[in-house]
Amino acid sequence: MSDNNTIYFEISKNNPTPNPQTYRIVFVQDMLNAVTSDNIDKFIHEFEMVLRSAMLMRAINEGLIAEGKASADSKIEMPYYDWIDD
16 A cells, blocks of 8 residues: 555466566546446456457558548557446
């Protein structure tokens, strides 16, 4: 725990990849606020579907760029995700 009452988690791997790419995931707190022990499996499943759909859209966009049908600076962005726990 740090001086400002913030808890930090660190995961150590036995055989880490040398020089791995690091990504900062900004909305972890939002995910934590949305999930409970009752809905976490549903959340993970639905979030995976959203990520896979975004990856497909990104691949299509990259293909369009390669064919000259889209601007080289076009990209798929996903600044937020609205999850409905129904």
